[in-house]
Amino acid sequence: MAFMAGLAALPSCASATGGYDFYGNWPTHVVAGDGTDIGIAALYQVDLNRFAGDGGRFQDAQTNRRKYLGIYVRKQGIYDLNVQYDYQARQWVDTFIRVRSKGLLGTDLGTFRFGYSKTPVGFEGVTSSAATTFIETALPTQAFWEGRRTGLDWAWLRPSYLINLGYYFVHKDLDGNNPGHSVAGRVAWVPVNEAGHVVHLGLSASRETPEWRDGTAPAARLRARPEDGLSTLRLVDSGALPYTNHIDRRGVEALWIEGPWSLQGEYLDAKVKRDGGRPNVSGHGYYAFATWTLTGESRYYSDGNVADRRYSSRNQAVIRPAHPWGALELAVRYSRLDLDDGAVAGGHEHNWTLGANWYLGEHLKFQANYVWAVSERRHVRVDPDIFEMRAQISF
Template sequence: MRGYKLFCIIFFFFISLFYSVNAYSEDIEESIKELQNRLMELEMKLNQMKQQQKEQALESRVLKMEKELSPFMKPNTFRVYWKDHLTFETPNKEFKLKIVGRIQNDWTWQSANQSFEDAFRKGFGDEKAFEDGTEFRRTWFGIDGAIYEKIIFHGEWDFTDGDTDFIDVYMGIKDVPYLGHIMIGHFWEPFSLEDMTPNIYITFMERSHVATAFAPDRNTGIKFYNTLLNDRIHWSFGVFRNTNSFGDSSNGKNSSTSDDGEYDITARITGLPWYEEDGRKLLHLGLAVSRRSPHEDQKRYSDRPPVHQTTTFVDTGTKDKNGLDVFYDKIYLLGTEAALVYGPLSIQSEWAIAMNDRTGKGKVNFTSDDDVDFTSWYIYASYFLTGEHREYNKSTGTFGGITPRDNFYDKKTGYGLGAWEAAIRYADIDLDDSGIKGGELDDITLGLNWYLNKNTRLMLNYVTADLDRKITYIDPDRAVQRRFKNGDYHAFMMRFQLFW
């Protein structure tokens, strides 16, 4: 009996020892994983510091050479160098000129179910809807610079469609005491994080519905902007006139894009409640508002999935479901924005509403309940498989470009991976309200980006969309009435992008 008890004691001792050792080994494995992750972070930070030191050393050598040569150089002599752009600059930095531009070539393969295609091809007569294709999405060229250091200018023109249109054409004054900066000309009104982020830096090939359907376009106006609290807060405020693609509010003798005496007011404020490691970890919050005066009291909202080479899916038109013309006195836009960057992980979201004050013109028994509200929102997440992070521009409250840890090719180090980013986005727009039947569209976009270097990117996007919209049409082939309610759409896209 004593031997049995001793056996039981020894048995339970070894069982306890086994579980203790096993638990201890699991703790060791977790500690090793934490140390490995921390080591990777430190390694990335070390590489970034080395790169910064190289750039600073190079800049220091250039400045030293300039200082040595300055007695022999005239004040208006330009030096030429490359730093993301081809740049000309005088030794005293009073005058600067940069050559800028971008080329984006897109390819699209798309399809929809049969009832979907019939509704748009036969109902709307859009025979080329859902066809595969290619296009140069953007071919922009321009200049950017400063005169006497404080006077800035920018001119960029679009040659995509075989003609020439204004993109951003403006002049301004920097560092005005007690005010900040002033910009005058043709440029984006300050609304929406995705809209204000340059298209060469956005995560997906196309922006979401918040930007494409609700955010104001480029218009001619004057804008004031500045930062506060060590650049943790950015604000901008502007007054604009609706203009055409050349920045004019008149299309001819008897045609205009703005009513006499009517102006649009748009403002945006953003903040960084959390900002660490030079932007590798941050939280961005923002709010934008706009008061708009629709031309001739009418406004038409329409949009497509985030595929530029497809047709319009949702459209309010200018009449309600009873066939009456819809007129708006004023339109108020409200947009909220949030973005989180935690190393290679990024999450971004926006929500916007267009509040349209409908007038009683053209409608009997009008009440305030006839006012029309449309909404849109999106959320997306992205992750850098190679460890980079989205870079933030504190002076504008937007995101900037990506600096790969290793370029695809470097003359000194040879070939590398570049930077790889995977992303997913869900977006929705609802244009149904108060007798307006524009439809509702929601879509999912999957994206893969390969950054060969700071100036070159290859993009792959897959889009699947679901449309809910009542469309009644006469089928010309069988002379019968048909009805469409909802359908599915799919597209695969590719873009090669180069900018400077």
């Protein structure tokens, strides 16, 4: 009750601090006379998971999912510096400096970013955690997306295409894990790129080369939760794959937005190359989903990715809900993952997910999902039904 009362008080408090309101941008940043923007960034998510038909394997849960807090300094068109930490998982998230060469040098040589950031293979994976259509990413994204690594990447962004190349060479990530290095690339053709009208077709690939650590050989592992975020049980799991020499990942992605409708899909695979005569291991999967925004808004697309209906310095009107009580969105997704390969019985799974999202203003979001999961591993079937809810605050 105290939380709701605090939210109710925000409009009057904000309006007293210089034009901010509950519906618009909250007073979390200041802009200097030269245009330098300094502010606090936060993402708070609290989730609820309920399971049925699982034979008692899963436990109902409700807790915090993410607690990001960070700071940023940016100057439009020139640079941005971002430092962010997840106090729930106790690990660093996006922490980098990005420079736009045209604004800095007067010549457009692309955008350069150095630091700890997301690797590009996996369309859902590189989407902001605050902006995902479903509460959890699809099965193949969980299994194959590499996550964040530290290094340098370069992006050449044009309205009709994009090129993104990265070399992640720092020996370990910011949490001291994942020793090794990676190279990655992503290209996309965007023949239609207007507000509310988008066609995006992309390809991506990477090679991760892990290193020995404290005398222990590197071991890859491919696995996924049944599209819930609070359990520790994976229904499909390759197990540890020791003596991994490198991991090759590939992706094919597509996005179509037409007014309040959208379609998005992706095929992903990974191949683990192992030393010492051990067999290589491969896995593959895909997902496809459709969305319909009942209140008429379009999904927001920029620089090769989708974003939530919240603050954007480019064009707030594109993503602000057209109604004072927010935007309502319905979504359905099908996903499939296969980790059976020869002697490695990682299992296979396919899921259907129904989702509903309520975007209340620019900073509040409420989600509900129902997942029907069907899995089999080593001739054992587990088919849980999962009900999920999330409340989110982000700025």
